[in-house]
Amino acid sequence: MLKLMNFLRPYRYMVVMTMVFVLLQSIANLYLPTLMSDIVNEGIVHENTAYIWKIGGLMLIVSAVGAALSVAASYLSSRAASGFGKRLRSSVFSHIEKFTLQEFDTLSTASLITRTTNDITQVQQVLNMMLRMMVMAPMMCIGGIIMALSKDAHLSLVIIVAIPILALAIFWIGSKGIPYFKAMQTKIDRLNLVLREYLTGIRVVRAFNRTEHEQNRFNDANEDVTATAIKANQIMAGMMPVMMLMMNVTSIAIIWFGGLRISTGHMQVGDLMAFLQYAMQILFSLMMASMMFSMLPRASASALRIHEVLATAPVILDREQTKEAEKNSRGHITFDQVTFRYPGAEKPALSGISFTAKAGQVTAIIGGTGAGKTTLVSLIPRFYDVESGSVRMGETDVRDMPQSTLRSKIGFVPQKALLFTGTIADNIRYGKEDATDEEVNHAAKVAQASDFIAGMKDGIQTILAQGGANLSGGQKQRLSIARALVRKPEVYIFDDSFSALDYKTDANLRAALKEEMGEAAVLIVAQRVNTVMDADQIIVLEEGEVAGIGTHKELLSTCSVYQEIVTSQLTEEEIA
Template identity: 50%
Template sequence: MFKLIKYLKKSVVPIIVIIGLLIVQAICDLSLPDYTSKIVNVGIQQGGVESAVPTIIRKSTLDKITLFMNDNDEDMLLKNYEVLDEKEAKEEFASYNNLKQDPLYKLKNITKEENEELENIVGKPILIVAGMEKDDKATLGMKNQILNNSQIPNSDNLSIFELLTMMPKEQLDNIVNEINNKFKDMPDSIISQSATSYIKDEYTKIGIDMEKTQTRYILSSGGKMLLIALISMIATVLVGLLAARIAASLGRDLRGKVFRKVLSFSNAELEKFSTASLITRSTNDIQQIQMLMVMLLRIVFYAPILGIGGFIKVLNTNTSMAWIIGVAVLSILSLVTILFGIVMPKFKMVQKLIDKVNLVTREILTGITVIRAFSTQKHEEKRFDKANKDLTKTNLFVNRVMSCMMPAMMFIMNAITVLIVWKGANSIDSGAMQVGDMMAFIQYTMQIIMSFLMISMISIMLPRAAVSASRIDEVLTTELTINDPKVNEEPKENMKGVLEFKNVSFKYPDAEENILSDISFISKPGETTAFIGSTGSGKSTLINLIPRFFDVSQGEILVDGINIKNISQHDLREKIGYVPQKGVLFSGDINSNLKYGKEDATEEEILKAAEIAQATEFIKSKPEGFETPISQGGTNVSGGQKQRLSIARAIVRNPEIYIFDDSFSALDFKTDATLRKALKSETKNSTVLIVAQRISTILNADQIIVLDEGKIVGVGTHKELINKCEVYKQIASSQLSKEELENE
């Protein structure tokens, strides 16, 4: 899989942008639980009061609070408050009518850290004041105790706070210490939350509308959540668009590279990969990579950011339940390990089975005529059914196993939620946690689990994509057996069109014996060289060496006086007009097929080539003439018509060397003779090579080379070979009557 990363070089900038957007998305997603917690804790439970440190407070209340502080804490608190200007106080708090007797104090602008420090200072004193203002039994008992132990005159009508103010400093400190000891086991969160209830009452007495404050806080927090969710949505959409674009570009580039690589394959490489496999690799395998790349960019980069961020947030929320995260992660990893241990071997089989289905399908569709002729449809149905069932069974097994993943994951998520609620409820009951914090903890935990779940879901695609990547890389890294020279050797002017074989031997890759042995001959412009021999004698193999479909094992082939290995394949093939044994046409029309070897061919050149190839008659019989559509593979024309169009295509090119690989076999004798006569005058300046099975096709060749078991057993004209070559004489005798041989 990593071998394909080099093809993402031009997508580096978009990938960096995606990572940036994913960080933005993760920050947004991780912020939402915090706002949920604040809405519950502050907006609902605390009535919109964010801090135990009051922003506005009456002097009388401030005096009560400072009464229960040491000197340092009192100085710290008072230096952060200032008297609110009377005019400003009247404008903001018009309903407060006791401004002169009890002025208001305003909290200065302080940092978050300073606010937390003040919360620790004022929390317990506020709780003490709140408790004493209730005038309950405990407060009355304390008041009676103070009165009994003091000599304060006319003290019956004094409040407990006035009594405490009049007490000696040492006595007051002892009382404060005694009260503080009762709060020592109470968590800071409970102290702050309880203190805010008193602050809320204080704000109400000043004239602040607390219902409005609460509503404003909830709506403000909700609005921020909506804005954050919108930013997250925009980031998600942009990531999706960029990821799809990068994946599509990668797919396009890989298809292009695979296609260009396959075009550069010699026949040796093409035999290594089946046609069906190359099609699968160019389509299905690349599609697997493309799909995985989208998911990698959208999820695999995002999941770690979300998981790490969620873990940090969890630790900031409540460290006492961090062990639950460990249980969740361990459960998920165990589940994924077990599932993938079961299905991994099957993933590797899927692509090979797709190859098999494609292979069988292609064979059946290509040979449909023969199948019908021999009535073997049932047999082919069984072949296809077996390949199809093997693929289906493997896919079903994988899907059934992997379908267990989601329910198991959901069970783990729900079980973890129940565990958090159970543990959190105990913490809330003991005052160690607030409800909103528990809700935030659940959300952060789910985000952590989801990050692992997302990676797990990617893991489903990864094995198959990894197999696909290795298959694609196998094609792209295949060493070519036929390579172009670094510098083209210039052809010799006086040798233009001359073809020479010098002691050429050839054997197929991995074969033990030579197909051709010690082949030597020269063919010159204006001459026709024919090759004949029994089936399997090496005729087609010999001429396939000229365009370098294979390279010789020994010896050398010279064109224009230079070794064909010292000229680029493109330049070499530009000199050749090749007509294969089986005529191949491409989808389009007759005109586009004839122009295939020469795009700038004129209408005169096309018409002339069609006339020489004896194709004009059947072309003109078509209503659309040269614009007549040709279906894929030329299935809408006959074998003879296909051969004539293939010959015309080579003539249009006007090459130095013509190669006809048994290209007249589908023609009747009359058309064959007429075509060869017309071809003779057209190719007077070119070298013509003909492979033939029929003696009649090569009777007038300037040079006939007879092959037998890969060796030359005769060279000469028809008359010379009849007299001196037994193999040729046997072939001729099998095709011509005694009278025809004598006449010839």
């Protein structure tokens, strides 16, 4: 947890003031038993009513000041802990934004969500408690011991015997619970993963009638978390009975031996009453420490998981840039002997890929499932970096360009259409934040989305459900294409983006794109021959290698892999 304390720095004045207020509150609490002792010894025993009113009034004032200090300390500690949580969440989110796909593969999405929400909340709650208790507990314990010794040093032997026994019991119980608290956070990750998969895949689950199977998966994960939580809390629950037993036994011992000392004249009644309260304050401070001790293991486990995220450095980083590199970063896309391997994979996903996608031309990429088409286009915006060789935009290696600059030049349409909550216009403007209404409508028109948008009640201002659930697959795909078109990039990448479109819409869209792309380089990943046959250049991939490059007619006569794809999709008349 200490590694995360830097996030508390802006609130250091609140922390200091919290500790000061808690210190003054503790002094006030320690002063009250002494005042009560004086009332009994001087006021009640000697029947001095004026003295009783005087000291009683002072006790009321001290109590009121202590209560005010407690409220102020609670307010400041809550403000500081909440601010700490806010800054930590923002930092974790900003750091996650820099992650490459490789980091997301290592730290799962479900785990990152848990760490950003549940784990940070755990740390925030413990911090809020610690800001008050880490001053109050030792102050009450040490101050109570000093005050008890001042009342009767011989009777203090009872407390000296009780404290080590209670401390050992707390330590033993806490050490048994620590492993369970650490395991609990990992099991919450699993629970979130199952829930997330069910919610995102609800259509598939119901289509295959697997609701009961998913219910069982969730129940298993839920019961696993519950069993661990119950076991941890059962162990920690033993702490309170042990403490209450020790407090009661100590009270009895103090009253017993204190009564003997009063009978021999070594102690007054008021001093015994004060001594008993100081003993309770000492044991209560240990109880506060035990509460912290029971919460710290889980918070420490959470803090380690948060630190793991912050300590994970993105694999893909910006190199130092040159102005010359910026000047030469326009134009075509060149793959030069590119080889790429996914982390941990034995076989490269791409091997020796070389081709040039020229500006103003359409380059299509086709191949069977698993041929490496999506992997290839993912190297251009640096979702991954090549193992060997280079990918260049113009004359500049993409690794020599800032990622923000590189991606601002690319209009990317992913294989799976993803839309965000908001209006249709908001989703199209996601590609260009300052796009005018005219630019948004034009992008929608080119993407063949104008017709279905016009048929909606609120038109371009129609609110989309989460993930665009109130649209069909083809409609979502067209809005994704419009989002890329609105930014008018230098490079268009369509990763199998026409698969959800019917043949007529596909043809109309490709015709509109020819007029729209201007001098931009266009790369189209496709499964359908009809989508690629009019391209200026077709790259045929097979098992991560280039099987052929050329136009549709050239490949029909030179590339057997392309011939098989065409034969499987087109009739002899269409081929002719």
